[in-house]
Amino acid sequence: MSLADKPLSPQRRRFLQDSARAAGGCVVAGTVLAYLARDARALPAEALRPPGALPEKEFLSACIRCGLCVRDCPYDTLKLAELGSDGVATGTPFFTARDIPCEMCDDIPCVAACPTGALDPGLDNIDDAEMGVAVLVDQENCLNFLGLRCDVCYRVCPVIDEAITLETAHNTRSGHHALFIPTVHADRCTGCGMCEKSCVLPEAAIKVLPTRLARGSSAEHYRRGWEEKAAKGAPVVEGIIDLPDRLPGPGTDNLVTPGGFAPGYDLPGAGQ
Amino acid sequence: MSARTHMPIGQEAVDSKGWVGAHRYLLMRRASQVFFLALFLLGPWFGIWIVEGTLAGSLTLGVLPLTDPFILLQSFVAGHWPEMTALIGGLIVLVTYALIGGRVYCSWVCPINPVTDAANWVHRKLDLPKGWQPKRGTRLWILAAILLVSGLSGVIAWELINPITMLHRGLVFGMGFVWAMIASIFVFDVVVSRHGWCGHLCPVGAFYGLIGSKSLLRVSATNRAACDDCMDCYAVCPENQVISPALKGKPGTTPLILSPDCTNCGRCIDVCAVDVFNFTHRFDDHVVQPSDPVAAPEPRAARPI
Numbered sequence: 001m002s003l004a005d006k007p008l009s010p011q012r013r014r015f016l017q018d019s020a021r022a023a024g025g026c027v028v029a030g031t032v033l034a035y036l037a038r039d040a041r042a043l044p045a046e047a048l049r050p051p052g053a054l055p056e057k058e059f060l061s062a063c064i065r066c067g068l069c070v071r072d073c074p075y076d077t078l079k080l081a082e083l084g085s086d087g088v089a090t091g092t093p094f095f096t097a098r099d100i101p102c103e104m105c106d107d108i109p110c111v112a113a114c115p116t117g118a119l120d121p122g123l124d125n126i127d128d129a130e131m132g133v134a135v136l137v138d139q140e141n142c143l144n145f146l147g148l149r150c151d152v153c154y155r156v157c158p159v160i161d162e163a164i165t166l167e168t169a170h171n172t173r174s175g176h177h178a179l180f181i182p183t184v185h186a187d188r189c190t191g192c193g194m195c196e197k198s199c200v201l202p203e204a205a206i207k208v209l210p211t212r213l214a215r216g217s218s219a220e221h222y223r224r225g226w227e228e229k230a231a232k233g234a235p236v237v238e239g240i241i242d243l244p245d246r247l248p249g250p251g252t253d254n255l256v257t258p259g260g261f262a263p264g265y266d267l268p269g270a271g272q
Numbered sequence: 273m274s275a276r277t278h279m280p281i282g283q284e285a286v287d288s289k290g291w292v293g294a295h296r297y298l299l300m301r302r303a304s305q306v307f308f309l310a311l312f313l314l315g316p317w318f319g320i321w322i323v324e325g326t327l328a329g330s331l332t333l334g335v336l337p338l339t340d341p342f343i344l345l346q347s348f349v350a351g352h353w354p355e356m357t358a359l360i361g362g363l364i365v366l367v368t369y370a371l372i373g374g375r376v377y378c379s380w381v382c383p384i385n386p387v388t389d390a391a392n393w394v395h396r397k398l399d400l401p402k403g404w405q406p407k408r409g410t411r412l413w414i415l416a417a418i419l420l421v422s423g424l425s426g427v428i429a430w431e432l433i434n435p436i437t438m439l440h441r442g443l444v445f446g447m448g449f450v451w452a453m454i455a456s457i458f459v460f461d462v463v464v465s466r467h468g469w470c471g472h473l474c475p476v477g478a479f480y481g482l483i484g485s486k487s488l489l490r491v492s493a494t495n496r497a498a499c500d501d502c503m504d505c506y507a508v509c510p511e512n513q514v515i516s517p518a519l520k521g522k523p524g525t526t527p528l529i530l531s532p533d534c535t536n537c538g539r540c541i542d543v544c545a546v547d548v549f550n551f552t553h554r555f556d557d558h559v560v561q562p563s564d565p566v567a568a569p570e571p572r573a574a575r576p577i
Contacts, residue, residue: 022410026417033418036432037425060427061350064343064358065437066329067445071315082448083438090448091328091431091441115329115337116347117355 040089045213047087047094048131048191050078051102052111052123062118065091069110069119075103078110097193097208102131104158104192127159132191133214134164134184138205144180147171153195153206154182163188164195182206186215281396281507284545297538304380312444327381327440328431329361337361340437342479346422346430366483372536374484378470378477379510379537383439387454388470391461392510402466408513408533411478418475435469436476467510477535485532490554491540493519493527497562498546505540505549515540519548526557 043049043056050069053059070078070093077100081088088094093110095102104126111119123129134153136142143150144166157164164182171177182195184206193208208214228236285294292299312330314320324331329339339354339361347354354362369377379385421429431437435453442450457469470477493499496519505519506512514531521527541549 018407022407022413025410026413029414030417030421033421033429033432034425037421037427037429040427040432057426058352061347061422062352062354064328064339064347064428065431065441066325066339067441068325068329068331070445071324080441080445082446082450083442083453084449086448089432090438113331115331115339115355115357115361116344116352117358118352121355 043089043094043210044087045209046096046098046207047081048097048102048193048208048210050093050095050110050119051104051108051126051129051131051190052114052119052121053131054118054120059118060089060092062116063092064116064118066115067091067093068113068115069093072109072113074105074109076100077102095193097132097191097196098204099197101193101197102129102190104129104190127188127190129190129192130211132193132208132210133186133189134191134193134195134206134208135214136182136184136206137209138201138203141201142182142205143200144182147173147177147179149180150200151180151182152198152200156194156198158192158194159188159190163190186211279502281504282543284502285504285543288545294542297542301380301537302386305383305386308381309383309440309443312440316444326437326444327383328437329358336364338365341366341483342476343428343431343437345479346419346428349419349423350426350428351423369480369484369487371487372484372489373487373534374480374482374532375477375535376484376489377480378474379535382436382476383443384436384454384457384474385470387439387458388461388467391458392467395462395466398462400463400466403463404465404468406465406472408472408511410472411475414473415475415478430475434476436474471510481532486554488553489536490552491518491529491534491536491538491549492552492556493521493529493548494550494552494558495546495548495560496521496527497560499548500546502545504543504545508539508543510537510539511535527559528552528554528557530554 037060040060041056049056049059050073054062065080067080070080077095078093079086079095080091080093083090086094106126108123108126108129111121111123114121136145136153139145151166154160154164154166162185164184166180167183169179169181171179191208191211195206196204196208199206225236282294288294311323311332312326314322315324322333327340328343329337331337337357337360339358341362344354344358344362418430421427433453435450435457438450439454442448461468461470465472493515499519505515509515511531511533514529514534517525517531518527518529536551538551541547541551
């Protein structure tokens with residue numbers, strides 16, 4: 001029996017039409033919603049998530065935007081993003097280091113308050129938090145880079161001498177002073193933002209950035225020869241021949257300029 | 273009859289029961305909405321911390337966790353298994369509404385309800401046509417689409433635009449541009465679609481309707497024999513498709529309003545001058561027999577058109 005012979009039920013036809021309309025409408029609405037969902041992941045660089053926050057993608061599947069972390073934050077650091085004004089997914093918690101940094105409470109009340117695990121309850125030591133990484137972004141205006149002893153970012157760091165150290169370098173401008181360069185060690189930096197908050201400049205020279213922006217990554221197959229050598233206690237390649245070093249100066253085997261280095265040869269950065 | 277249907281809605285009830293009597297459940301409902309909002313606002317406004325959080329998730333007196341089960345469901349679908357606190361909170365809410373009627377949330381708690389009720393009041397005052405009326409099942413399709421988007425995008429999708437939690441969070445934490453969204457729902461309900469948001473589109477209401485579809489607390493047209501067809505209940509009911517099966521059911525059918533769409537708002541009880549409706553439980557399907565020895569006329573069907 002062919003299709004044409006069957007009496008077509010008007011109810012069936014109507015049901016199919018209605019379903020197609022509804023499904024079509026849902027595809028349109030769902031597409032708009034999916035775009036919004038994609039946009040929601042674009043966290044602005046200056047917005048930092050609370051300690052223990054899952055990576056952004058998982059965070060948005062876990063955070064129900066209840067605000068309990070905000071309520072339990074004793075320093076009013078955390079805020080809930082407001083629609084259309086903060087650029088962060090509406091209703092999710094964040095903080096801006098330059099406004100109010102994270103004070104790194106020992107008992108981490110925000111994580112304890114989170115009912116869903118969007119803030120990972122596995123975080124039991126605030127020093128292990130990874131809210132972001134401080135980066136000294138403006139070496140031209142940082143007072144320490146100019147040879148002064150500001151040191152404020154270093155002094156206020158809750159993980160002083162581990163997350164930020166002062167590394168000395170020669171001050172080539174004066175010729176006889178030291179520079180004390182604030183140096184961030186990313187594996188110890190929690191991203192609390194105390195350094196950014198305290199920077200004395202009108203616009204902070206050190207800023208906490210999300211890890212994705214702050215850090216590069218080493219290629220997996222790279223090996224640092226000196227580390228491998230130290231680990232092994234011997235050169236990594238067996239039987240390597242130690243050739244004589246070609247040092248400049250008289251009495252060496254410098255064949256290109258016997259008796260000394262070529263006067264016209266400038267090492268990079270050594271020029272007057 | 274036509275004279276009576278052209279009277280202001282509820283006029284007869286006001287005449288027979290007094291204004292307060294004819295607005296009893298409406299007043300209780302407003303009190304309930306204010307009460308639940310006040311619980312959340314006492315903390316941030318006056319430092320009295322009874323409830324912390326928002327309607328999405330809260331902690332009462334430091335011990336009782338409550339979580340919106342619809343948000344939790346989206347979280348599951350998006351690939352996150354919440355911690356126990358949220359699960360317990362969600363379960364408490366789920367069981368509560370499964371017992372007292374899922375859409376009790378809509379009419380007694382939800383902060384959008386006063387907005388759309390106000391919109392409907394304006395809509396009636398302006399005597400506007402009902403406008404775009406998508407099928408009542410549309411919200412179920414939207415509900416399904418949201419779960420699909422949550423699953424595909426890994427984001428709790430409805431919370432990106434949910435006006436309920438946004439308004440509530442706006443009041444408790446800070447508004448941003450939420451007022452614009454609320455204003456657009458108001459305008460939509462006044463001009464574009466009668467009962468458009470809560471009655472046809474809102475997927476949260478659809479979800480709560482589903483979880484409360486077997487709820488115990490029900491409105492029943494127990495005294496349906498006394499109905500004089502004034503139509504006031506149809507006029508005030510935000511989901512008036514639920515009335516007919518109970519009120520106009522043939523003898524022997526249940527007088528209970530069993531549709532999951534009913535929000536248990538009680539306005540039909542208020543507005544009925546002859547007290548046809550009352551709150552009861554879903555197993556109480558008794559019908560008051562007319563005391564009048566003359567049989568009540570067969571409703572509608574028997575009447576010549």
